[in-house]
Amino acid sequence: MLEIRNITQRFGGITALEEISFRVAKGEITGVIGPNGAGKTTLFNIVTGLYTQTAGSVILEGIDISRLPAERLASRGLVRTFQNIELFGTMTVLENVMLGLHTRSNSGILACMGKMPWHVREETRIRSESLEWLEFCGISDLAEQTAANLPFGKGRFLEIARAMAVKPVIMLMDEPAAGLNNRETSELAELIRKIRSTGVTVVLVEHDMELVMDICDRIVVLNLGKKLAEGTPREIQENPAVIAAYLGEG
Amino acid sequence: MDLADQIAQYMVSGLSTGAIYALIGIGFAIIYNSTEIINFAQGELVMLGGMFTLFFLETMKLPLPLSILLAVLATIASGVLFERLTIRPLKAPTPLSLIIITIGGSILIRGIAMLVWGKDTHALPAFSGSEPIAVGSATILPQHLWIFALTGIAIVSNKLFFQYTITGKAMRACAVNRRAAGLVGIDVRRMVLFSFAISGGLGSLAGIIVAPLTMTSYDVGIMLGLKGFCAAIIGGLSGGIGTVLGGLLLGTLESLGAGLISSGYKDAIAFVILLLILFIRPQGLFGRAQTERV
Amino acid sequence: MAVNREIIKFLAMVVVILVAPLLVHEGYLINVMVFIGIHTMLALALNLLLGYAGQISLGQAGFFGLGAYISGILTATHGINPWAAMAAAALFVTFLAFIVGFPILKLKGHYLAMATLGLGIIIYIVFNEAVEQTGGPSGLSGIPNLQVAGIVFDTDLKNYYLIWAFTLAAMGLALNLVHSRIGRALRAIHDSEVAARVMGVNARLLKVQIFALSAGLSAIAGSLYAHTMTFIAPASFGFNFSVELVTMVIIGGLASIYGSLLGAALLTLLPEMLRAFQDYDIIVYGLLLIVMTMFMPGGLVKGVPSALSRIRGKLQGRPVPHA
Numbered sequence: 001m002l003e004i005r006n007i008t009q010r011f012g013g014i015t016a017l018e019e020i021s022f023r024v025a026k027g028e029i030t031g032v033i034g035p036n037g038a039g040k041t042t043l044f045n046i047v048t049g050l051y052t053q054t055a056g057s058v059i060l061e062g063i064d065i066s067r068l069p070a071e072r073l074a075s076r077g078l079v080r081t082f083q084n085i086e087l088f089g090t091m092t093v094l095e096n097v098m099l100g101l102h103t104r105s106n107s108g109i110l111a112c113m114g115k116m117p118w119h120v121r122e123e124t125r126i127r128s129e130s131l132e133w134l135e136f137c138g139i140s141d142l143a144e145q146t147a148a149n150l151p152f153g154k155g156r157f158l159e160i161a162r163a164m165a166v167k168p169v170i171m172l173m174d175e176p177a178a179g180l181n182n183r184e185t186s187e188l189a190e191l192i193r194k195i196r197s198t199g200v201t202v203v204l205v206e207h208d209m210e211l212v213m214d215i216c217d218r219i220v221v222l223n224l225g226k227k228l229a230e231g232t233p234r235e236i237q238e239n240p241a242v243i244a245a246y247l248g249e250g
Numbered sequence: 251m252d253l254a255d256q257i258a259q260y261m262v263s264g265l266s267t268g269a270i271y272a273l274i275g276i277g278f279a280i281i282y283n284s285t286e287i288i289n290f291a292q293g294e295l296v297m298l299g300g301m302f303t304l305f306f307l308e309t310m311k312l313p314l315p316l317s318i319l320l321a322v323l324a325t326i327a328s329g330v331l332f333e334r335l336t337i338r339p340l341k342a343p344t345p346l347s348l349i350i351i352t353i354g355g356s357i358l359i360r361g362i363a364m365l366v367w368g369k370d371t372h373a374l375p376a377f378s379g380s381e382p383i384a385v386g387s388a389t390i391l392p393q394h395l396w397i398f399a400l401t402g403i404a405i406v407s408n409k410l411f412f413q414y415t416i417t418g419k420a421m422r423a424c425a426v427n428r429r430a431a432g433l434v435g436i437d438v439r440r441m442v443l444f445s446f447a448i449s450g451g452l453g454s455l456a457g458i459i460v461a462p463l464t465m466t467s468y469d470v471g472i473m474l475g476l477k478g479f480c481a482a483i484i485g486g487l488s489g490g491i492g493t494v495l496g497g498l499l500l501g502t503l504e505s506l507g508a509g510l511i512s513s514g515y516k517d518a519i520a521f522v523i524l525l526l527i528l529f530i531r532p533q534g535l536f537g538r539a540q541t542e543r544v
Numbered sequence: 545m546a547v548n549r550e551i552i553k554f555l556a557m558v559v560v561i562l563v564a565p566l567l568v569h570e571g572y573l574i575n576v577m578v579f580i581g582i583h584t585m586l587a588l589a590l591n592l593l594l595g596y597a598g599q600i601s602l603g604q605a606g607f608f609g610l611g612a613y614i615s616g617i618l619t620a621t622h623g624i625n626p627w628a629a630m631a632a633a634a635l636f637v638t639f640l641a642f643i644v645g646f647p648i649l650k651l652k653g654h655y656l657a658m659a660t661l662g663l664g665i666i667i668y669i670v671f672n673e674a675v676e677q678t679g680g681p682s683g684l685s686g687i688p689n690l691q692v693a694g695i696v697f698d699t700d701l702k703n704y705y706l707i708w709a710f711t712l713a714a715m716g717l718a719l720n721l722v723h724s725r726i727g728r729a730l731r732a733i734h735d736s737e738v739a740a741r742v743m744g745v746n747a748r749l750l751k752v753q754i755f756a757l758s759a760g761l762s763a764i765a766g767s768l769y770a771h772t773m774t775f776i777a778p779a780s781f782g783f784n785f786s787v788e789l790v791t792m793v794i795i796g797g798l799a800s801i802y803g804s805l806l807g808a809a810l811l812t813l814l815p816e817m818l819r820a821f822q823d824y825d826i827i828v829y830g831l832l833l834i835v836m837t838m839f840m841p842g843g844l845v846k847g848v849p850s851a852l853s854r855i856r857g858k859l860q861g862r863p864v865p866h867a
Contacts, residue, residue, distance in 0.1 A: 282654075287654075288654035288657070288658065290657075336838070339838060340837075340838065345652070345653035345654060346594075346598065346600060346653070347837050347841060348654075349600060349653070349654060349657050350790065350794060350833055350837050351833070351834055351837050351838070353602075353787055353790070353833060354829075354830045354831070354832070354833025354834040354837065355830065355834060357787065357826050357827075357829050357830035357833065358827060358830025358831055358834065359830075360826065360830075361824060361826040361827030361829075361830055362827060364823065364824065364826070365824055365827065369823070472783065476658075476661070476662075476665070479658060483658070512673070514669075514672070514673040515669060515673055517665070517669055518665075518666050518669040518670075518673075521662035521663075521665050521666045521669075522666065524658065524659070524662045525648075525659055525662050525663065525666075528647075528651055528655055528658070528659050528662075529647040529648075532651065532655065
C-alpha cells in the first residue's frame with residue numbers, strides 16, 4: 001500500500017532522518033512512535049509532499065509519489081491531519097468539509113461564475129455528501145458554526161471529517177490525541193476504528209501510548225532519526241532496545 | 251567628449267545616487283530584520299530629511315550644519331512616533347495589515363508635508379559650493395564628495411554599532427530570533443523602536459545629502475523609497491555590504507541606462523531589475539538561499 | 545432560505561441603481577455615479593484577489609490603464625470597432641496577467657506587494673514614454689463612444705446605464721463565484737494555505753487564475769472608462785490610484801462583494817465632499833487606511849453592524865461577546 005524506502009532528510013548539517021524504510025499494509029492501522037525529535041513529523045511532511053527529502057522515495061500503491069507536491073496527493077487518495085489542527089478558520093464547519101470534496105468536483109471559474117446547471121448539481125452533491133461526513137464524525141450539530149470558534153477537541157473531529165471527504169485510501173494523522181481529554185480520546189479511538197472499517201488505511205504519529213497500543217496493528221519506532229524497531233504492539237512492548245530508548249525514559 | 255569620458259561621467263553620478271539608494275536600502279533592511287515589516291513609509295522619511303533641513307535653514311534661519319542635525323533628529327522623532335502610533339498598537343499584525351498601515355502612513359506623511367510646505371520644488375544649497383572638480387576625464391561636484399564621504403561614514407558607524415555595542419548586538423539577536431531574544435531578557439519592542447529610529451536617521455541623511463543635486467519636494471519620497479527597496483532586495487535585505495553593493499549597482503545601471511539608452515525609461519530600469527531579482531533570485535544577488543519551512 | 549435572501553438582496557440593489565438617476569437632477573452627480581460604477585468594478589476585481597485569496601496587488605491601476613490604452617489606441621488610431629477593442633483589451637490583459645502571475649504569485653506578503661507595485665509603475669512609465677502610441681503625458685484623445693443598435697453612449701445618463709449594466713453583471717458573477725467551490729478554495733488558501741494544498745487545492749494555479757481574472761476585469765473597466773471619457777492620460781493610472789483602490793476594498797470590507805460597492809461609493813464621493821480641501825484629500829485617505837486597519841479590519845460592511853450591536857448591548861446593560 002504505502003512504502004517508505006530509504007528516506008533520508010538533512011537540514012543544513014543536521015540529519016533529521018537516516019535511511020528510514022518500512023511498509024504499511026492495506027487496511028491496517030500503523031503507529032509511528034518515538035521520543036521528541038525522533039523525526040516523526042518530518043517523515044510525515046515528506047510523505048505528504050510538504051518537504052522534499054534529501055534521498056529515498058515514497059511509494060503509494062506502486063507509484064513513486066515522492067517528488068509530487070502536496071496538492072497532487074489528495075486526488076491520489078492520500079490525506080493528512082495536523083498536530084496543531086489546520087482548519088479554515090473563517091469558514092463554517094460545513095464549508096470546511098465541503099472543501100474536502102474539492103478534488104472530487106471540477107467546475108471551473110467560468111462555470112461557477114455563470115452558475116451553470118452542472119455546477120449547481122455538483123454543489124448540491126458536495127453539500128449533501130459533506131453533511132454525511134459530519135454525521136460520520138458525530139459533529140453534524142455544529143455544521144453552521146464558524147470553524148475558528150470550535151473547541152479544540154471538536155476541531156480535531158472536523159479535521160478528520162474534512163480529510164474523509166477526500167475519500168482517501170490512506171490517512172496520515174499527526175498526533176491526533178494531542179490536546180484531547182480522556183473522553184475525547186476514547187471517542188477518537190472509536191472513530192479511527194470506524195475509519196479503518198470503511199477500508200481506509202491509517203498511519204498515525206502519537207505520544208499517547210495507551211491509544212497506540214490499543215488501536216494499532218503494527219508499530220514503527222523511530223529514535224534520533226533512525227528506525228529502532230518494527231512489529232506488533234506486543235513485540236514493541238517487549239523489545240529491550242525500545243524500552244531502553246523510549247519507554248525507559250518515563 | 252568621447253564615449254569613455256561619457257561613461258566615466260555616468261559612473262560618477264551613478265555611484266553617488268547609488269550611495270543614496272544604499273542608505274535608504276539599509277534603512278529598509280534594518281526595520282525588516284528586526285520586525286519583518288517592509289516599511290512603505292521609508293521613502294517619506296527620506297523626503298522629511300530634506301524638507302526639515304529646508305525648514306530649519308530658510309524658515310528658522312539657522313546655519314546649515316545645525317539645520318542638518320536638527321532635521322535628522324526631527325526625522326528620527328517622526329519615525330519613532332510613526333511606529334508608536336500605528337504599528338505598536340496593532341493587536342494581531344498580519345503582513346497585509348502591516349503593508350496597509352505603512353502605506354497609509356506614507357500617504358499621511360506626504361499629505362501633511364504638502365499641507366505644510368506646499369507643492370513646490372525646493373533646492374537645498376550645496377554644502378560647499380558647486381565648482382566642478384576635474385578627476386581624470388570626468389568632473390565631480392563637491393556635493394558628490396559629500397555624498398560619498400557621509401554615506402561612507404554612516405555605513406561604517408552603522409556597522410560598528412551593530413557589531414560592537416550592546417544595543418546593536420541585542421538588535422541583531424532580535425533579527426535572528428525574536429522570541430529567543432525576548433526570553434533572554436532583551437526588550438524586543440524597544441529594539442523595534444530603535445530600528446525605526448536608526449532607519450529614520452539613515453533615510454533622512456540620504457534625503458538631505460541628495461537634495462542639493464536633485465531638488466526636493468513633498469513627493470520625492472515615493473521613488474527614492476522604492477529605489478532604496480530595490481537596492482535592499484538586490485542585497486538580499488542585508489543591513490550591510492550586500493545592500494551597499496546593491497545600491498551602487500542600481501545607481502550605476504540607472505545612470506548608464508539613462509545616458510546611453512533612454513532617459514525616459516530610466517525609472518523603469520530599477521523596477522525591471524527588482525522584478526527580475528524577485529523572480530529569479532529572491533534571496534538577493536549576494537545572499538545565500540534559505541530553506542523555507544512549512 | 546438563504547439562497548433566496550441572496551437573490552432578493554441583489555435585486556433590491558439593482559432596483560436602487562436603476563431608479564437612482566431619476567431622483568438626481570444634477571448632471572454632475574450622475575457623472576459622479578458613473579465613476580462609482582467604474583470604481584466598483586475595479587474594487588471588486590481587487591477584492592477577489594485581496595479579500596478572498598489574500599494576495600495583495602498594488603498594480604491594479606496598471607491593468608486598468610492597459611485596458612483603457614489598448615481600447616483607446618485600437619479605436620482612435622486604428623479605427624477598430626470599440627466592442628472588438630474591448631474584447632481584445634480584456635483578453636490580452638488576462639493573458640498577460642496569467643503569464644506574469646506565475647512568477648509574481650510565488651512571492652508572498654511584502655515581496656508580492658513590491659513586485660506588483662513595480663509592475664504597475666513599469667506599465668505607467670510605458671504610458672508616459674511610448675509617446676508615438678499613447679500620446680505620452682498629454683494623453684490620447686478622440687476615442688469613440690460605444691454604441692449598441694444605433695444608440696450611442698454619449699451622455700452621462702446613457703453611460704450611467706451602460707457602466708452599471710457591466711458593473712452589476714460583474715457583481716452577480718462574482719457573487720456566484722465566491723459562493724462556489726472556487727470561492728471556498730480561495731478562502732481556504734487565505735486561512736491556511738498548507739491545509740488547502742493537502743486537501744488538493746492547487747493554490748499556485750488558483751491564485752494565478754484569480755490574478756488573471758482580476759486583471760481582465762480591471763481591463764474591461766479601463767476600456768469602459770476610455771470609451772466613456774473619450775480621452776485618457778497616464779495620470780489616471782498611477783501608483784496613487786492603485787493605493788486608492790486598495791483603500792476602497794479595505795474601507796468597504798475585505799471579502800465582501802457589497803463592501804466593494806460601498807468602499808467605491810464612499811471613496812468616489814469623498815473627494816467631491818472634500819472639494820474645499822483640494823489635494824489634501826490624500827491626508828484623509830492615509831488616516832482612513834490607518835484607522836480602519838487598526839480599529840475596523842473587517843471594513844464598514846462587517847465593522848458597523850458589530851459596532852452597533854456592541855453599543856446596543858451596552859445600552860441594555862448586558863455583556864456582548866466579542867465578534
